[in-house]
Amino acid sequence: MATIATTGNKGKGIRSDCHVTLEIRQSGGIEIQLVSKVKAMYGDSILRLCNEIFRFYNISDASLLLEDSGALELVIAARLEAAIRQLTGNTKEYLPEFLPQNNYQTARDRDRFSRLYLPGNSPSLMINAGIHKPNGIILDLEDAVAVSKKAEARFLVRNALRSLDFYGAERMVRINQVPAGLADLDYIIPHNVNLVLVPKCESAEQLKLVNENIEKIKKEKGIGGNVWLMPIIESALGVLKALEIATSPNVVSVAIGLEDYTADLGTRRTNEGNESFFARSMVVNACKAAGVQAIDSVFSDIADMEALKQTVLRSKALGFDGMGCIHPRQIRVIHDNFAPDEAEIDKAKKIVNAFIEATEKGLGVVSLGTKMIDPPVVKRAQHTINLAVSMGKLNADWRNEFLTV
Secondary structure (H helix, E strand, C coil), X not given: CCCEEEEECCCCCCCCEEEEEEEECCCCCEEEEEECCCHHHHHXXXXXXXXXXXXXXXXXXXEEEEEEEECCHHHHHHHHHHHHHHHHCCCCCCCCCCCHHHCCCCCCCCCCCEEEEEECCCXXXXXXXXHHCCCEEEEECCCCCCHHHHHHHHHHHHHHHHHCCCCCCEEEEECCCCCHHHHHHHHCHHHCCCEEXXXXXCCHHHHHHHHHHHHHHHHHHCCCCCCEEEEEECCHHHHHCHHHHHCXXXXXXXXXXHHHHHHHHCCCCCCCCHHHHHHHXXXXXXXXXXXXXXXXXXXXXXXXXXXXXXXXXXXXXXXXXXXXXXXXXXXXXXXXXHCCCHHHHHHHHHHHHHHHHHHHCCCCCCEECCEECCHHHHHHHHHHHHHHHHCCCCCCCHHHHHHHC
């Protein structure tokens, strides 16, 4: 049995993290060597935290080397807990404070224009992500985490869900591919994750397993509320199964991952997207038939904002409701170009006004000029109005202004 464990990250460029080297011994008491540039200011509090964790796990003999790069307490606690549990097999959880401002649910139909991917083992990228105001923040346990780091990343993601301020963004986690990803659920479901992304999804059966495990954990922990699912379609088989995936319970949106999809086809991804037009159209149509949101893939060139804008406009024209992003600077471009434009707002105002007037007159039929307006058209127009108001593109009293023009 191993007596030494290492967790965390160190080296050039590492910020807001720490590296733990822990040895459990037979005697000698607790020895802690702290290497930190902020030792003079925060050394005492760091040592108190480490000793508290040792007492929590009933460890009286250990040697700890903690190389600190400005880590928050939630990070230090996650790194040390991961090392202790690796060596001892103890399953007790040392949980940091749960911030009350993170205790919110999200609606099935909330806007999901942007979702910002953050590597689940890189705390420096998580800490202030919410201030950039993405619709969703994804703590990624899958592709963004090295295989050797996946186990310890779970502790960091769990602590981040509890103790980082998400500023109202939808709290998302991308688990690993099912069935391996089912083990990730134990670390996120009890801590108010709003939405789980299920990668490389190819069938409703995979989502059934996820739902069953979520319900089991909720029952064991006495947890209420919704946990939504966003399956990610990343293969030719997944594309052909898009409708059964989109109609699965608790699915509120379906994303497409074009890097893996084009690799599956054996082709190269381009900005124009001709090679993925069929797949994206299949996903959009499946989502619209199922009444859920269609979410486009990420755009990987974080320096080319004009190319991103054109990609967003093509995505919106295909019927997508949002897309992923890998850098905060992409959020504004995605929001601005998925938002309703002036022509869409003007048309929506006319439709909603016609509906209100018909309702006030007791008419059962709504028309605009010579065209009849169906209820789904009115509903979509009202959504456009609500969106324009929430994004500051339309005054809340727009109708009074509309009628006086």
